[in-house]
Amino acid sequence: MSDRESVKEATVVSEEEALSLARSRPGEALPLSITFGANDRDNPRCWGFWRKWYITCFVSMLNIVTTWCAGAFSSGAPEIAEHFGVSSEVTTLCLSMYVLGYAVGPVLLAPLSEYYGRQPVYLVSWFLVCLFQLPLALAPNIGTMIVCRLIAGLAGGAPLTNTGGTVSDLWERNDSGGPMAVYGLSSTFGPPMALVMSGYIGLNLGFRWIFWILMIITGAFWILLAVTVPETRHSIILQRKAARARKTMEKEGLRSCDTTHDLHASERKNLRQLFALTLSRPFVFLFTEPITTFSAVYNGFLYGLVYLFNEAFPLVFGPTGHGFNVGQQGLCFLGMAIGPILAFLLSPLQERYYLRRVSENNGKSVPEARMWMARGGAVLIPISLFWFGWTSYSSVHWIVPIIASSFFGAGLYIVILSILNYVVDGYQTYSASALAGVILVRNVVGAGFPLFATQMYERLGYEWASSLLGFIAILLVPIPFVFFYKGEAIRYKSPWAREHFDSSEDHPH
Structure with a gap:
């Protein structure tokens, strides 16, 4: 019997119930499909109220910060045009390249998020957003800026791919109105605030300091992201729970370790x-x-x-x-x-x-x-x-x-x-x-x-x-x-x- 067939016929149980059943019949390979139990501490929707709100607000802030990275460039555009001897159309292209990266990035990052989980995509992409502020701050020519803006935009698309999904992971439909309102606010409040926060930086410190400060901000958020935001995608968490159950069964010599899968295994x-x-x-x-x-x-x-x-x-x-x-x-x-x-x-x-x-x-x-x-x-x-x-x-x-x-x-x-x-x-x-x-x-x-x-x-x-x-x-x-x-x-x-x-x-x- 194939894995997909066994999953289709499997008994749907929680991790604890799977272990209990396997132990009660150690010599049988029971087809078990692991899902979340009632009040399961691994289920993001069962986490504490304030923890869910913290994660919601944090990932929404990532959405705001990535729009700052997009729009803050405009505050330095006149100086950049003068410094590199290019027209205003060329500096506008730099703004557009980041937003174009927004368009392409989610298409590339979405399957990675579904396969590896939201957290790895957040971490790697946000690290790249932070890293590519460095060549922008040190750029010797406008070509460097155009290319690095596109790459930073591709990576900056991660919140567009993940934030709405993270909110859905954490909140049930009828409780999601407030969290989705916060997410929507981040998408519309962020772009104009980019110019508010960067205007006087560009005027008083010069355009390179816009990127240095964005690097500091994105770096600080990356550290907080790595330390405080866990994986929330249900399919990935269940995959890990099934792997943990199989490992326990294998240690105890239970035959069900070969026929235990997570609820989404047949669809993966x-x-x-x-x-x-x-x-x-x-x-x-x-x-x-x-x-x-x-x-x-x-x-x-x-x-x-x-x-x-x-x-x-x-x-x-x-x-x-x-x-x-x-x-x-x-x-x-x-x-x-x-x-x-x-x-x-x-x-x-x-x-x-x-x-x-x-x-x-x-x-x-x-x-x-x-x-x-x-x-x-x-x-x-x-x-x-x-x-x-x-x-x-x-x-x-x-x-x-x-x-x-x-x-x-x-x-x-x-x-x-x-x-x-x-x-x-x-x-x-x-x-x-x-x-x-x-x-x-x-x-x-x-x-x-x-x-x-x-x-x-x-x-x-x-x-x-x-x-x-x-x-x-x-x-x-x-x-x-x-x-x-x-x-x-x-x-x-x-x-x-x-x-x-x-x-x-x-x-x-």
């Missing part, structure tokens, strides 16, 4: 199969699943705007606008950082609505309820873009467009978090593939938008450039409304989502 794929799946299925979802397609389009546009503003803000608030220096330009991003925090404070309202809908549906999942607040968030985005555009005259007080950017940040947070939760709830076990497609498009577009930002704002004028973006945002407003009112019918037509239709399951992702 080798690394080649995982790469083939990871490199193909996200594209299948992107081109065949309307939910994934429109989520990717909306996410791509919004993240494109986030990184486009890295180039647009210096035009509006810099020497050609309000006359601010690099440090003051960085502080202008505070509005876009405060917006997500204000929206985050409203997330309990969204969560309360979602739980009420689940309760009314007899405890079964209602993904569409995740889009309740997104309808308002979607309307905020074009309003804020028009507001920002038509108050970007230097004769208008600088606080007015900054207030507009805070409304953009709020809308951004609400829509991004809603789509994230909707995709996870709608596809469940296939959500990793759907999200991989969304993240790929999101970061490819995020890498592309800054490349034409300066030219667009200079040729159209600051007012009409932002207005053009506002008109595009209006075209995307219906997406959350369609998901909220018609999402159930769309999901029912999907072979992937229909598999979990009206499901009360709660699998880690």
